[in-house]
Structures are given as C-alpha cells and as structure tokens.
Amino acid sequence: MTVSVVPSKPGTPASSAPATRFASRAALDRFGLPGWVQAMPIGVVFALFFVLPLIFVVIVSFWDYNDYQMLPTFTARSYVESFEGCLTKFPDCTILKTYGSTLKFCAIVWALTLVLGFSIAYFLAFHIRSTTMQMVLFLVCTIPFWTSNVIRMISWIPLLGRNGLVNQALVSTHIVNQPLEWLLYSPFSVSLAFVHLFTFFMVAPIFNSMMRIDRRLMEAAYDAGANGFQMLTNVVIPLCKPGIAIGSIFVVTIVMGDFITFDVMGGEQIASAGKLVETRLQALQFPPAAANAVILLGATMLIIAILNRIVDIRKEL
Amino acid sequence: MNEHRGLAFYALALVFALYVLFLYGPMFVIFVLSFQGPTGGLTFPMNGVSLHWFERLWHGGGIVDITGAFKRSLGLGLVVMVLTVVLSLMAGLAFRKKFVGDGALFYITIASLIVPSIVTSLGIALEFRVLDDVLKNYGPAWLSDGYTTAMGNYTSGLGAHLTWTLPFGLLVMFAIFNRFDGRFEEAARDLGATPWQTLRHVVLPIIMPSLVGVGLFGFTLSWDEIARSSQTMGEHNTLPMELQALTTTVTTPDIYALGTSTTAVSFAVIAVALFVIGQLQRRQAAFGSDAGAA
Numbered sequence: 001m002t003v004s005v006v007p008s009k010p011g012t013p014a015s016s017a018p019a020t021r022f023a024s025r026a027a028l029d030r031f032g033l034p035g036w037v038q039a040m041p042i043g044v045v046f047a048l049f050f051v052l053p054l055i056f057v058v059i060v061s062f063w064d065y066n067d068y069q070m071l072p073t074f075t076a077r078s079y080v081e082s083f084e085g086c087l088t089k090f091p092d093c094t095i096l097k098t099y100g101s102t103l104k105f106c107a108i109v110w111a112l113t114l115v116l117g118f119s120i121a122y123f124l125a126f127h128i129r130s131t132t133m134q135m136v137l138f139l140v141c142t143i144p145f146w147t148s149n150v151i152r153m154i155s156w157i158p159l160l161g162r163n164g165l166v167n168q169a170l171v172s173t174h175i176v177n178q179p180l181e182w183l184l185y186s187p188f189s190v191s192l193a194f195v196h197l198f199t200f201f202m203v204a205p206i207f208n209s210m211m212r213i214d215r216r217l218m219e220a221a222y223d224a225g226a227n228g229f230q231m232l233t234n235v236v237i238p239l240c241k242p243g244i245a246i247g248s249i250f251v252v253t254i255v256m257g258d259f260i261t262f263d264v265m266g267g268e269q270i271a272s273a274g275k276l277v278e279t280r281l282q283a284l285q286f287p288p289a290a291a292n293a294v295i296l297l298g299a300t301m302l303i304i305a306i307l308n309r310i311v312d313i314r315k316e317l
Numbered sequence: 318m319n320e321h322r323g324l325a326f327y328a329l330a331l332v333f334a335l336y337v338l339f340l341y342g343p344m345f346v347i348f349v350l351s352f353q354g355p356t357g358g359l360t361f362p363m364n365g366v367s368l369h370w371f372e373r374l375w376h377g378g379g380i381v382d383i384t385g386a387f388k389r390s391l392g393l394g395l396v397v398m399v400l401t402v403v404l405s406l407m408a409g410l411a412f413r414k415k416f417v418g419d420g421a422l423f424y425i426t427i428a429s430l431i432v433p434s435i436v437t438s439l440g441i442a443l444e445f446r447v448l449d450d451v452l453k454n455y456g457p458a459w460l461s462d463g464y465t466t467a468m469g470n471y472t473s474g475l476g477a478h479l480t481w482t483l484p485f486g487l488l489v490m491f492a493i494f495n496r497f498d499g500r501f502e503e504a505a506r507d508l509g510a511t512p513w514q515t516l517r518h519v520v521l522p523i524i525m526p527s528l529v530g531v532g533l534f535g536f537t538l539s540w541d542e543i544a545r546s547s548q549t550m551g552e553h554n555t556l557p558m559e560l561q562a563l564t565t566t567v568t569t570p571d572i573y574a575l576g577t578s579t580t581a582v583s584f585a586v587i588a589v590a591l592f593v594i595g596q597l598q599r600r601q602a603a604f605g606s607d608a609g610a611a
Contacts, residue, residue, distance in 0.1 A: 032512035035416030042408040042483060043422055049476030050429045053440025060443050070446075120336055123329035127322075137333070139591075144340050146537035147583040150561050151576040155343035158350055158360045165346070165361060196339065228325060249431060257433020260543055264564050277435050281548060286443060293436040300433060 057297075061290035070286050078291035082276075095276065099299065102273040105187070106255045106303075109194040113251050114244065116195065117202025121243075122236070124203075125210035138207065145200045153193050153264045160184040160192075185267030193265040198254055202247035209243030210236070245311040249304055256300050273299065344580065351573035359570060370574035383559065383575065390556035391582075393470055393478065394540040400475075401482045401535030402528055408483075409490025410516075430484040434544030437480055442548035445473045468551035477545040478538075485534045493527045526597040533590040537583055 061078055064071040085093035091100075120141065128134045144152065159165045160183040167179035182188055213236065221235050237244075259274035273296050280289035350357075354365025374383055412419060429437070445468045453461050467473070501523065505515040521528075543557045550558065556579055563572050 032410075032516070035411040035414040035419070038407040038411035039416055039419070039422055042404045042426075042487070043418070045404065045476065045479050045483065046422070046425050046429060049441055049473075050432075050437060050480045051425060053437060053444050054432070055440075056443040056447065057436060057440040116332075116336065119329060119332050123333050127326050127329055140337060141340070143584075143587060144344070146533065146541075146587055147344070147580050148541040148557055148560070148576070150541075150543065150557055150564065151347070151580055152344060154564055154572060154576060155347040158346050159343055161360055163360045168361070196343075199336070228323075253431050253433065257435055258544075259435055260561060264561065268565070274433060274435050277439065278547075281439065286439075286446070289439055290443065293433075293439050296433055297436055300431070304431070 054297075057290045057293050060287055061294045063287045063290075065285060065287045068284075078288040079295075081288060082291050082295065094271075095295070098271045098276055099273055101271060102256060105191060105194070105272070106252050108191050109198070109255050110248060110251050112191070112195045113199045113202045114248065117199050117247060118206055118240075118244070120199070120203050121207040121210055124207055125213075126236075141200055141203055149197055150260070150264065152197060153261060156189060156193065156196075156265070157184065160189055185265070185269065187266070187270060190262055190265045190270060193261050194251075194255060194258075197261065198251050201250035201254070202244075205246040205250075206240055206243040209240040213239045241311045245307055249307055252303055252307075253300050256303070257296060347573045348577050348580075350570055351577040353570045353573070357570060359568065359573075370570045371578070374571055374574045374578070383556075386554055386556045386559045387578075389470055389553055390540055393474065393555065394536045396471065396475060397478045397482055397539035398532045398535035400479060401486045402532045404479075404483060405486030405490050405531050406528065408487055409494055412487075412491065413494055426484045426487050429480045434481070435547070438477060438545045438548040441473050441477050441545075442468070445549075466551060468549065470550055470553055470555070473549040473551065474546060474555070477549040478542055481542060481545055482535045482538045485538065486531045489527060489531050489534065493524050497524070523601075526594045526601075529590050529594050529597070533587065536586055540579070540583060540586075 060070065062074050062076065064073050064075045064077055082095055083093065086096055090096075124134055124137055124141075128137060157164070161167070162179050162181070162184070164184070166183060167176075170176045171179060217239075218231060218235055221231050226234065257274045259272060259278040262270050262272040262275055277289050277292045277296060280286075280292060350359070350361070350363070351370055352366050352368065353363055353370060354367045355369040357364035408422075412423075445466065449464075449466050449468070452467070453464055455461075456464065497520075501519050502515050505519045510518065541557050542555070543561055546555055546558055554562070560572070560575055560579065563575070
C-alpha cells in the first residue's frame, strides 16, 4: 500500500494545490482496475453500434441492388444515380437543389438560435446574481429538452393551423381578411420548430463558456473605461467562442441530418438532405440510401471542418 | 460591478420571459386541448371538458396498439437508463487515467453525437440485415432453421439508443470528475480501503446526485427517441414512433391525449429525479462535511 506523505486538509479546494492533485493523479494510475478494462464496455457498444455500422454504410453504398434485394458487387451506380442530371443540367438537379435548400434552413436556424441562445445565456450568466436562481432558470430551459420533440412539434398545430389561435386572433382583429396559409406546413413552421426545439443546444455550451470567464477580466475592462458594447465585443464574445462553436456544430448538424421536423412541420412537402436518405429507405433501396448517407456525412464533416478552422475546438475542450 | 439594474437587464429579462413562454406555451395548449369534449376538434374552441379522448386512447379506440408501445418504450427506457449510468460511470473512471485508445474513444463519443441520426440508424439496420443473411445462409442448421431476424427492441434498438445516450452520459461524467477532489480517495486508501471500498463508500456517495442526472438523461432521451429508432426497432414500434405516424393520419384529439400522457411520464420522471437529487444534496450538506463541494 502506498502511504501519502502530502498532508492535506479535506476542505481546501483542489485547484489551489496543483502539486497535490498531480500526486494523487499519479497514484490513481496504480490503483484499482486498469483504465482500458473500465472503458471496454462503452468501447464495445460504440464499436458494434456506431463504428461498424458506419463502415457498413460505406460498403453498402458501393453495392448494386434490384427491386427486392441488395447485391454485393462493387458498383458506383448509387452515386451516379444520386447525382443524376447534375452534369448536364447544372446546377438544376435534385440533390444540389435539396442541399441548397437545406443549407438555407441551416443558415436561418443557426442565426436565430445563436442570437436567441446567446442572449439567454448572457442573461443567465451575467444578470442573475444568485447561483441557486441561475440553476433554477437554467433548469427551466432544460426541462423541455427532456420531453418529446414530436409532441413539441404537434403542439404548434392548434396555434398555427388554418383555424388555429393565431389566425383566429388575426382575423377577428381584422389585421388580415382571411386566414394565413403560410403559418403551418411551410418553411416558416419548419424554421420555427427548429428554433423551438434546438435553441437549448446553443444556450448550454455558451452558458458554460460564460460561466468560465474570469469576472476580474470584465471588471478590468470596466475600469479601463469600456462601455457595455465594447465589453461584449472585446471580452465576452471572444471568450465565448468555444461555446458558440460547439453550439453551432450541434444546431447545424441537427438541421442537416433532420427528416422528422421537415416531415411533421413541413407537411411532407419540403425536401431536405436527411429526407433524401429516408425516402430511399422507405422504398427499401438500401445502396442508394447508403450513398446518400455517405454524401450527407461528407457534407456535415465539411461544415464542421469549416467551423473548426474558425475556432480550434480541440484546444478549447 | 454596477449595483443597480440597467436597461439591458430589463430587456434581457423580457427576452428570457418570452423564450420561456415560447418553450412551454404551445405544450400547455395541447394539454388543455386533450381534455376536449367528445365532439371537439383539433383546435379551439373547447366543446366541453371530458376525459373522452384519454378513455378512447387507453381502450385502444381505433388507433394502434398504444398499450403495447407504451410498455415497450418504458422497458427499453429503463434498460437504457441503467446501462447508460453503469457504462458512463465506468468510462468516466477510465478517463481519469491514461489508457490505450483514450483519444480515439473520446472522438468516437463526440462523433456519435454529431453524425446524423439517420446515418447511424441506417448503418445499424444494414449491419443486422447482413448478419441475418449470413446466419440464414451459412449458419448451422439448428440456428438457421426458422431463423427470421436478430433485429429487435433489445438488440439493434437498444444499441441505437445507447449511441445517443452514452455521449451525454460521458460528457456529464467529465464535468463531474473535473470538479472531483482526488484527495478523498487518497485519504480512503491511506486508511486501508480497497479500490472497491473506496469507490463504494467514498466516490459513489459524493457523485450520486450527478449519477441520478445521468440516469435522467438516459431514460428521457430513450423515451422520446425517434430518428435512431426509425430503422432499428424491427417489427415492434416504440411509443414516439407510433405518435409520429399518427401525426399524418389522425384528425381527432386522440393525438393530444397521447401527447399529454407521454409528456406526463417525462415530467414524472424529471420530478422524481430532481427530488432525489435535491434530497441527496441536502443529505450531503447535513452529514457529509463538504464532500464534493470543491
């Protein structure tokens, strides 16, 4: 048994004694089960249900198929079909138009959730003074995240429908003569639902970044004569960059890969990158579905790579 | 800093209040509408108040096997919850040391969160289809005779849910152990505790409130999961999948009654979890010195 020679008061915060912490970290290595044994179960789950499936997606995307089964022979048929017409009618082919429209949704939802999420995180982090209140209000924002997305989507129907509350109010106050049709099953309702469902993914990481900002930096800026706006642009936003980047990655990848929100809120009328995969799956055409999945994965990785160029996320985690 | 509340405070407080209304308002509307009278429709006005739609729902009035789906989702949610807590805890402990492949495992965990759900779902479905084909055609007779599929709620479906809940579980564990004071363990060891005793009597009691939080993530994320379930559940759908299917076909308040019922389960689980967390923290404050406070 190892005997620790470092006396330490149990009440002292760990951060004030880095040397002690280092010693205990080193001691832990020789203590208990080896790390790889403890990590084995989670590793096996990810290997079987994430890594291997992704490999299958790539392999099957190069398989052939007929009306009722997949044929394990190498062919690029699924990719050729996916990009059908893109060379001759560029840029007027299904896949490019669909990705263009999905990217437009990404941009709109990203901008809205960023502004809203940043404001909320800022309010919680800098304007709420008691820690308990901070936690309570943060929890209020979190609880809907633990409930069903589909229910949160359909809950807009009685509000936005043709005879919904919004239209009833608008018509009865004579703001409009007849009910607005674009409120539900439209690009508007899809974007609204995305903001409703996923602003939390912006709030959480940005709030986390803001809570880590050393308040003395802000006091220094204030003493040096910075006004509120300068404080925001020169201190808070630069220090929140990792949170903003992580939130952006969440929101953008969710919109890119989504097919359920587009279906439920778009009335099955609006195409999206995720739905390209799903449509093929409904027709049980697995190789084309896999090819579209690979393309979607490539597009998502490209966006993350661009965001990663702006902020080095690995360094910030 | 400045002591009095400025204009910015009131403006942001208004934004926050509106956001909370935006979050909860629509949900509240469907709770109200689920108590529509028997002749009521999908929108206001209310034609009386009744439990008609709940009765219809739970007696299987016309729509799919809701009771069966409810039980399947509940069972799966509980299994996912337990596995998420146990596996995240073990991995969380592992990440406090160095081990071969820790970097790779970390990136795979993050990737599992970011890769579109439909891609993961498709991949698992393909994996099981290929497995089925191999077993049917090349498996020994005792296995391949009468074999249909390995796909199901507790095989492919369970795996699909874990790829969604485990990253959250592990991220929470990182947050816990970043704040954990390792000297408590050292003290236990110096007093002669075995590694298991240290874990059981020192580490677990300190991190228990957060572990309840991990369990909360595990259950609720599984209970409401659709995207990853879509291709992986085999022949038996879970509750949210049934609910999503209903959105396109149902024109009566059944669907609100179903929505209210499933949300009630979510809220009950959240309330129980938060209550337990509160109790544990109070106990720690009362008896546990300042354990974990650092």
